[in-house]
Amino acid sequence: MNHRAFIASTLVALSTATSAAWAAEAAAPEITTINLAGREVPVVKGGLYDRFRSNPPLSVIAAEAPDVDLSWFKQLKKEKVDIGFESYSPNFYYKNSRVTAIFTADLAKLKELMPAKVREQVQPLQVWPGRGLIALTAYTYRYCDNDSYNEIGLSVVTNRPGSTSFGPFTLMRQSMSDDFWGYVLKLPVNTELARVRGVVGYNLPKWLTDITFKETDKSVVVEIFDSETKKLDVTLETQKLTDLSSKETLVTNSFTNVDQKGQLTTGYSVSRQLSHASSSSAESVHLTLTDGSLSAYIKALKLGKLVKYEYVPDFQGALYSPKPL
Template identity: 75%
Template sequence: MKTSNLVATAGVILSALLNPSWADGTSETMQAESTTINIAGHEVPVVRGGLYDRYRSNPPLSVIESEAPDVDLSWFKGLQKERVDIGFESYSPNFYYKNSRVTAIFTADLDKLRELMPAEVLEQVQPLQVWPGRGLVALTAYAYHYCDNDSYNEIGLSVITNRPGSSNFGPLTLMTQAMSSNFWGYVLKLPVNTELARVRGVVGYNLPKWLTGIDYRETDKAVVVEILDSETGKVDVTLETRKLSELSSKPSMVTNSFTNVDQTGRLTTGYAISRQLGHASSTSAESVNLTLTEGSLSTYMKALKLGRMMKYEYVPEFQSALYSPKPL
């Protein structure tokens, strides 16, 4: 099998890396009346009367069923939450009931990817080399329409890696991950558009989140995502992707795991399980249009020397459960 075919097979990579991992707030959320709560010493605005204000990541499913009767909760009924201390009291896993995402996987400069990963992480995982000098990054835009953290948008930029402690055979490792629907990565960037998502992600999940504007909208034929520069307020990155017509409605399960370093210097891993309810993919470069400017995130991405778009995933409907990180 050609290397490009192996990569295409593995495209579902890091759905929500984390998932995972993952942001908070749509424009509707940000316009709603807010109240302020304390999370690990941070004063955080949240939607007054929203799910997080009322239940702090542990809403009864009966409440979700009442407020969102169109959402299928059968999968969540088989999952058990537990109370955890992640720098503040919370519950794991965090539930994401109704969401959408688009993912584009590009080749990137392998040496640059290694340079951007901490030395202690590189001792356990390495970027997958798909051909000499080239690794892979996944750029994902998430719209969390309804979840334990109310609603929010998020952008994930992640290096695709091997599993900690396992051998790295490049395309063969990628194929193995694809066959098991169990993918691994290291999150480089994870901007979000609510302070709740930022604080929870940084303090609780050790993720590189910052607060900025993220507009995730749909037209008749496309999904258009605009990411603003947090310093200038101008459009920094624009991702426009095609809506694919031949959607599979057969649910598929994907696990996305990540390795990083917590605030005490310990290596940790976290993961998210996603239930994809509507999904399609393409390897056509015409499916994705990525526009970079002179903004900070664009400049960062240009340094990766992005190359060929290997796979595009259009997932208009998925559900997810994000588990809190644990020491590696």
């Protein structure tokens, strides 16, 4: 390469790198700080939460996201609530996706991890002797009242509070009615806004860490990093199933837990599934664990057979504030 060509190629490379840096800087949202439940919380400046505190008019959503179908949300009524801070219930999630892997797990360990007060009302479902069920779900909320964030749920599948558990028959009944109950063990998120709202307002075991979603033509890859070491902790790789159903399905997921006053509470969310598919093939899910803290926790559950995998690339949601049980 002659001297002139070398200079030209260098200038092109520098220009490309500078443009990429400028683009990245321009794409990064400006952050402001708000007071939430006595805490200083960073939020997207001018974002939905900064402007409306969980109560944006649907006309604003329609203007900012004209591709989102708001017909379902128009049927739901928000009410002002005090959940440790002023908010509105339900919280709306307009455009989201998730993957869920349900495994068998050690029943004795699941019982051990649930508070005694909770076990007085609900028990892990026993699908066969010594084995219960654990659900590992990765959510990406692309557009919601809390702006956008990623979340990982690790939950014990339980019976409804106060009802008798008949193991697999109870699971079958919940599946047929799309009405599921659980106890949330872990719920890491990647924004401080989601963490504070979840811990203070919903009594959920949230902490802040990096969570990334990557998609290829055939798979969804979720990476969860250790909040202390910052190293890759858990990787969940799942197949993009092709036999997608566009039949609208409403699914209710309820949870029982203990609030900050030691009282039993229950809350729930409703999901409007717009695109979904499921599989029981072990080939559809690949879970990679390391020596990180969440990996160690999952290893202690002694996961077994994959019972069901759910691929839901398009759903909407409404999360209701918890109430005394």
